[in-house]
Amino acid sequence: MFTDTAMSASTPIKPEPFKVACSSCNLRELCLPVGLSQENIDQIDNMVGQRKQVPRGEALFRSGDPFQSIFAVRTGFFKTCVSSEDGRDQVTGFQMAGELLGLDGISSDHHSCDAVALEDSQVCVIPFSRLEELSREFNELQRQFHKIMSREIVRDHGVMLLLGSMRAEERLAAFLLNLTQRLQARGFSASSLVLRMTREEIGSYLGLKLETVSRTFSKFQDDGLLEVKQRQIRIIDQAGLQQLVNGTNCAAN
Amino acid sequence: MFTDTAMSASTPIKPEPFKVACSSCNLRELCLPVGLSQENIDQIDNMVGQRKQVPRGEALFRSGDPFQSIFAVRTGFFKTCVSSEDGRDQVTGFQMAGELLGLDGISSDHHSCDAVALEDSQVCVIPFSRLEELSREFNELQRQFHKIMSREIVRDHGVMLLLGSMRAEERLAAFLLNLTQRLQARGFSASSLVLRMTREEIGSYLGLKLETVSRTFSKFQDDGLLEVKQRQIRIIDQAGLQQLVNGTNCAAN
DNA sequence: CGTGTGTTTGAAAGTAGTCAAAGTCAGTGG
DNA sequence: CCACTGACTTTGACTACTTTCAAACACACG
Numbered sequence: 001m002f003t004d005t006a007m008s009a010s011t012p013i014k015p016e017p018f019k020v021a022c023s024s025c026n027l028r029e030l031c032l033p034v035g036l037s038q039e040n041i042d043q044i045d046n047m048v049g050q051r052k053q054v055p056r057g058e059a060l061f062r063s064g065d066p067f068q069s070i071f072a073v074r075t076g077f078f079k080t081c082v083s084s085e086d087g088r089d090q091v092t093g094f095q096m097a098g099e100l101l102g103l104d105g106i107s108s109d110h111h112s113c114d115a116v117a118l119e120d121s122q123v124c125v126i127p128f129s130r131l132e133e134l135s136r137e138f139n140e141l142q143r144q145f146h147k148i149m150s151r152e153i154v155r156d157h158g159v160m161l162l163l164g165s166m167r168a169e170e171r172l173a174a175f176l177l178n179l180t181q182r183l184q185a186r187g188f189s190a191s192s193l194v195l196r197m198t199r200e201e202i203g204s205y206l207g208l209k210l211e212t213v214s215r216t217f218s219k220f221q222d223d224g225l226l227e228v229k230q231r232q233i234r235i236i237d238q239a240g241l242q243q244l245v246n247g248t249n250c251a252a253n
Numbered sequence: 254m255f256t257d258t259a260m261s262a263s264t265p266i267k268p269e270p271f272k273v274a275c276s277s278c279n280l281r282e283l284c285l286p287v288g289l290s291q292e293n294i295d296q297i298d299n300m301v302g303q304r305k306q307v308p309r310g311e312a313l314f315r316s317g318d319p320f321q322s323i324f325a326v327r328t329g330f331f332k333t334c335v336s337s338e339d340g341r342d343q344v345t346g347f348q349m350a351g352e353l354l355g356l357d358g359i360s361s362d363h364h365s366c367d368a369v370a371l372e373d374s375q376v377c378v379i380p381f382s383r384l385e386e387l388s389r390e391f392n393e394l395q396r397q398f399h400k401i402m403s404r405e406i407v408r409d410h411g412v413m414l415l416l417g418s419m420r421a422e423e424r425l426a427a428f429l430l431n432l433t434q435r436l437q438a439r440g441f442s443a444s445s446l447v448l449r450m451t452r453e454e455i456g457s458y459l460g461l462k463l464e465t466v467s468r469t470f471s472k473f474q475d476d477g478l479l480e481v482k483q484r485q486i487r488i489i490d491q492a493g494l495q496q497l498v499n500g501t502n503c504a505a506n
Numbered sequence: 507c508g509t510g511t512g513t514t515t516g517a518a519a520g521t522a523g524t525c526a527a528a529g530t531c532a533g534t535g536g
Numbered sequence: 537c538c539a540c541t542g543a544c545t546t547t548g549a550c551t552a553c554t555t556t557c558a559a560a561c562a563c564a565c566g
Contacts, residue, residue, distance in 0.1 A: 082410045086500040090414040104410065106403035113410060132396065136389045143385065149402040150359035156409035157335045157357065157366060161343040163416035164460035168522065198544065207417035209523055214546055230530075230545070247339040421554070451512065462555055467514055483513070483562075 020074075021045045030098030030185065031072050032126070032144065040140045047134050048072075049125040054117040060101060062114045067105030069127045073097050076121020077196040080104075081204070082113045091205040093155075094118075094179075094197065097186055103152055118196040163207045166245075171206040172216045173244040176226075180235060191238070195231040273327075274298045283351030283438065284325050285379070285397065293393045300387050301325075302378040307370040313354060315367045320358030322380045326350050329374020330449040333357075334457070335366045344458040346408075347371075347432075347450065350439055356405055371449040416460045419498075424459040425469045426497040429479075433488060444491070448484040 022033050023041045033041045051074060054060050060071060060078065073095050080101065083089035092113060095101055105111040106128065135142035162171055184190045195202070199210040199217075206213070220226040225241055227234040235241065275286050276294045286294045304327060307313050313324060313331065326348050333354065336342035345366060348354055358364040359381065388395035415424055437443045448455070452463040452470075459466065473479040478494055480487040488494065 082414055084414060084499070088414065088418045088500065090410075090417045092410045092413050103403055104407050107400050107407050112407050132392065132399070136392060136395060139385065139389060142389060146385070146402070147360050149399070149406070150356055153402070153405050153409065154357050154360050154365050156406065156413065157343075157345045160345050160409065160412055160416060161335055161337060161341065163413060164343045164457065165341045199546095200544085204417065210545080211524085211547085212522055215522095218546070246337070247341065452514095453512080463513080464515085464556080465554060468554095471514070 020051075022048060025074075027072075027074065027098040032100065032148065034144065036140050036144060040138050043134055043138055044141065047126060047130045049127055049130075052123050052125055054078075054121045054123060056117055056119050056121075058117055060115040060117065060121075060123060061105070061111045063111055065105075065111045067102065067109050067111055067128070069125050070100055070102040070105075070131065071115075071123040071125060073099050073101065074122040074124055076123075077118045078115050078121060079118055079197060079201060079205075080113045080115050089204065090207075091197075091201050092159075094205070096182060100148060100152075103149055118201075168206075168208055168212050168216050169219070170244055170247075171208065172202075172213065172220070173225075173241040175202065175206055176233070176235065177238070177241055177245065180238075191235045193233050193235075195233060273304075275301060278327075280325075280327065280351040285353065285401065287397065289393050289397060293391050296387055296391055297394065300379060300383045302380055302383075305376050305378055307331075307374045307376060309370055309372045309374075311370055313368040313370065313376060314358070314364045316363075316365055318358075318364045320355065320362050320364055320381070322378050323353055323355040323358075323384065324368075324376040324378060326352050326354065327375040327377055329376075330371045331368050331374060332371055332450060332454055332458075333366045333368050342457065344450075344454050345412075347458070349435060353401060353405075356402055371454075421459075421461055421465050421469050422472070423497055423500075424461065425455075425466065425473070426478075426494040428455065428459055429486070429488065430491070430494055430498065433491075444488045446486050446488075448486060 022028055022031070022044045023038070025031070028034070028041065033044050036044070049069070052060075052071075054076070061067075063083065075097060078095040078101060079091050080093045080095065081089050081091045095115075101115045101123065102111065104113050131145065135145050162174055166174065180190050180193060183193055197205075199213045202208075203210045203213045208216075217226065217228045220241075221228045223240070225235070225237045225244075227236060275281055275284070275297045276291070278284070281287070281294065286297055289297070302322070305313075305324075307329070314320075316336065328350060331348040331354060332344050333346050333348065334342050334344045348368075354368045354376065355364065357366050384398065388398050415427055419427065433443050433446060436446055450458075452466045455461075456463045456466045461469075470479065470481045473494075474481045476493070478488070478490045478497075480489060
């Protein structure tokens, strides 16, 4: 039923032959095809290879794997993390439906981070050489792809700002607002969410220890900003969180 | 003598009409043309518009400026920084000869950070639409440009790792090693350098206060790792710095 | 030679980290 | 079906690191 073409050296993941055309995918407004004309979207359909299932806890790719494709999250949730020679590691992002994975691999033909599914997930496989070919032909697609890479750079700069100049509460508030905003864009509630990641993963992303994350959640709850039941979060005072992020009292770094 | 075509809305900077062909530029091994065949390099020559002088302290572009071109540093030294609505700001990088500036602008057709010259500098102006045109035609160039964008993403992930999981000494050591390595690639001494930026700018980049940076320099000097005379740095024990970066004693975050 | 910007250093305060222990929850196997 | 296990979370007490505030110092520039 499934043919195994194992993209990732480290984990043999079953590809799924069934394909949903980008043009009829409900993520087309959030994913690579954003803003493309119908004609161009039809071209993208040609480009997207197959879909691939990634069970919770498994890696879509790992640092060092040869780079061949980028991936668009169709369903599910991922984290990406880098690690240094010594054991340090850092979560560099969390990706949800419509977001791309694997752009790091272009620079050296090998991935430089791990992408791990935090829940059972499905991705669309986009062979990079096909993408380059088609974007030579269709300049709308070319421009779109460049925008996506650039957006990733801009996003990373935002994370640097967070890591370099915010205190724990500000970081967590910014994180929650960012998450809910992205969830809302996908049709989910703006005020109620289930975290897919552990306190430790949040901490790694935010440059904090897991205990600090936990304490900060508790403080937000005491302050009436959130209701926290383990990973179930309800946002009670969004404006309050926003105010924390924009410095009520902060000094520039 | 100089025609003023003012790329940046905020600062009128004199363009310089004289052009050095990429093919005869001594930065070609460090800059956009890396690895391109002679034929392709000749094509790049067509793409690079003019050179532009940026005096120390002035901005090549500022956040919000319309995006039209990317820039390659020919001589000099830049910093890029982002800022949030409230006054927080964060240096996101320092760029030296051969490195590109402006990739952030592609995502929204407007720059999202400031690029400021830390010494009198010269950049090559590369109109982005020309770059896209040519990279549709020459796939070596296309690939090269994609690699450069991807490399920026990978670099940013490295900075996140630094900001998220290293202590002050480790950050500064990593910073110095990175700087000297890049300077060395440009033919400068591996052990002796003059910092182009203030303690405050280093601190912003590393997520530290200027006093912490200063103290850490002093400590490195006391420990016999460096000789520090204001901005004049001599590295005495490179291996010692390296050892600091690779955790002698660290716990993963 | 003064002025101003940038740097160094000290002392005190504050924030986040460390270590430890108890609590929660989902999944497993008796 | 329920108790057990293991992974994750919460909380407390204490420690360590970085920041803050303040003052003196160095150096480049006009």
